[in-house]
Amino acid sequence: KAGVTQTPRYLIKTRGQQVTLSCSPISGHRSVSWYQQTPGQGLQFLFEYFSETQRNKGNFPGRFSGRQFSNSRSEMNVSTLELGDSALYLCASSLAVGQINEKLFFGSGTQLSVL
Amino acid sequence: GESVGLHLPTLSVQEGDNSIINCAYSNSASDYFIWYKQESGKGPQFIIDIRSNMDKRQGQRVTVLLNKTVKHLSLQIAATQPGDSAVYFCAENRDLGNEKLTFGTGTRLTIIP
Numbered sequence: 001k002a003g004v005t006q007t008p009r010y011l012i013k014t015r016g017q018q019v020t021l022s023c024s025p026i027s028g029h030r031s032v033s034w035y036q037q038t039p040g041q042g043l044q045f046l047f048e049y050f051s052e053t054q055r056n057k058g059n060f061p062g063r064f065s066g067r068q069f070s071n072s073r074s075e076m077n078v079s080t081l082e083l084g085d086s087a088l089y090l091c092a093s094s095l096a097v098g099q100i101n102e103k104l105f106f107g108s109g110t111q112l113s114v115l
Numbered sequence: 116g117e118s119v120g121l122h123l124p125t126l127s128v129q130e131g132d133n134s135i136i137n138c139a140y141s142n143s144a145s146d147y148f149i150w151y152k153q154e155s156g157k158g159p160q161f162i163i164d165i166r167s168n169m170d171k172r173q174g175q176r177v178t179v180l181l182n183k184t185v186k187h188l189s190l191q192i193a194a195t196q197p198g199d200s201a202v203y204f205c206a207e208n209r210d211l212g213n214e215k216l217t218f219g220t221g222t223r224l225t226i227i228p
Binding site (some may be wrong): 043045 | 147149151156157158159160161164204208215216217218219220221
């Protein structure tokens with residue numbers, strides 16, 4: 001079974017631009033979560049989608065948004081990029097939402113550099 | 116201004132020795148815990164999990180211990196190998212109403228050949 005796939009692997013953007021990152025979950029997984037990882041803040045939760053609906057949201061500004069498609073694939077978008085948005089963006093999938101034994105399976109991430 | 120990065124705890128262990136990585140979790144109501152391993156250039160990889168109704172769980176070369184009294188979690192890796200070099204994160208399901216898992220800051224484990 002293929003793992004979580006994230007594209008692109010690397011991105012370089014300039015301040016003010018916008019960016020879209022893509023994530024394909026493990027087949028059969030319906031929940032997709034996004035995390036931002038930086039040396040300064042560690043792993044920070046962005047949002048979670050299940051059945052095309054955002055179920056949970058972390059403490060990030062509205063410039064960060066996402067969506068999920070009917071095939072469970074997900075995209076996240078960051079508009080008006082700032083230097084501080086440089087980070088590794090990780091997507092994780094799981095079978096269902098809100099269950100106690102909720103293992104997250106991560107992709108390799110998209111490394112975003114904002115210049 | 117200059118940003119201050121997280122001070123990542125580090126642990127160096129001789130190849131073949133056992134290692135213990137510790138984690139203090141924050142919420143006494145958390146009832147599920149996971150250890151993840153993250154190698155350079157990769158996403159976190161699931162290692163082992165434990166529910167709060169257990170105090171010990173064993174996997175292949177790894178053991179997780181949970182002490183709910185002091186909110187402490189540890190990961191023991193037996194007979195360490197060079198491939199064990201990575202950053203290890205503990206995670207707790209601190210608040211199912213808001214986020215799925217909350218991650219600790221991580222510990223960098225280096226295996227010395």
